[in-house]
Amino acid sequence: GAGVSQTPSNKVTEKGKYVELRCDPISGHTALYWYRQSLGQGPEFLIYFQGTGAADDSGLPNDRFFAVRPEGSVSTLKIQRTERGDSAVYLCASSLAGADTQYFGPGTRLTVL
Amino acid sequence: AQSVTQPDIHITVSEGASLELRCNYSYGATPYLFWYVQSPGQGLQLLLKYFSGDTLVQGIKGFEAEFKRSQSSFNLRKPSVHWSDAAEYFCAVGEAGNNRKLIWGLGTSLAVNP
Numbered sequence: 001g002a003g004v005s006q007t008p009s010n011k012v013t014e015k016g017k018y019v020e021l022r023c024d025p026i027s028g029h030t031a032l033y034w035y036r037q038s039l040g041q042g043p044e045f046l047i048y049f050q051g052t053g054a055a056d057d058s059g060l061p062n063d064r065f066f067a068v069r070p071e072g073s074v075s076t077l078k079i080q081r082t083e084r085g086d087s088a089v090y091l092c093a094s095s096l097a098g099a100d101t102q103y104f105g106p107g108t109r110l111t112v113l
Numbered sequence: 114a115q116s117v118t119q120p121d122i123h124i125t126v127s128e129g130a131s132l133e134l135r136c137n138y139s140y141g142a143t144p145y146l147f148w149y150v151q152s153p154g155q156g157l158q159l160l161l162k163y164f165s166g167d168t169l170v171q172g173i174k175g176f177e178a179e180f181k182r183s184q185s186s187f188n189l190r191k192p193s194v195h196w197s198d199a200a201e202y203f204c205a206v207g208e209a210g211n212n213r214k215l216i217w218g219l220g221t222s223l224a225v226n227p
Contacts, residue, residue: 003156004156031213033213035215040219040220041219041220042117042203042205042217042218042219042220043157043203043205043215043217044217045214045215045216048213048214055213056213056214058214059214091156091157093157100145100162100164100207101159101162102159102215103159104149104156104157104158105156106154106155106156107156
């Protein structure tokens with residue numbers, strides 16, 4: 001079946017602009033996660049959804065970052081007033097409720113000029 | 114706080130040689146442990162995981178890993194490396210019962226010489 005998909009695959013924006021990154025989880029997966037991976041680093045947890053609600057948003061770096069999942073499926077990560085330090089690959093993963101294996105999408109590479 | 118250390122940033126092996134990638138973790142209780150592989154342009158793919166039970170776990174692509182509680186380690190092994198194994202390998206740890214938030218190592222980049 002289809003895996004986790006993320007759009008766009010690449011996003012280039014200017015400092016101060018607003019961006020939205022989209023994640024389509026595997027069908028039937030109720031848990032969804034966002035991670036950020038900077039160059040030469042491992043992924044860094046941002047936020048976890050169970051259904052429509054954010055069960056853990058402790059990894060969001062500041063209030064410029066926000067994520068939604070209004071219908072319990074597709075999720076959007078929103079970044080306001082982007083900064084050059086936001087440049088990274090943003091990874092999305094999903095898992096079955098109660099299961100422990102996270103399946104990852106290919107990521108969105110965000111570049112802030 | 115939980116942490117994961119992958120001491121080797123880069124490893125080069127010859128095709129057919131054996132491989133061991135090291136992973137050490139810091140965590141107060143029994144963690145859930147994972148190894149993922151990331152190839153260029155590909156998403157992270159789960160190789161294997163340990164939750165409980167037999168401390169030697171088998172994964173995909175001929176990989177295995179052994180959980181050693183006394184050493185806080187979860188090293189990844191493969192007896193004979195193939196050129197297609199060249200990739201970035203990540204070790205990750207999750208809290209037992211709450212593995213939603215995974216903590217990751219910095220990764221080990223594996224190159225395979227023909």
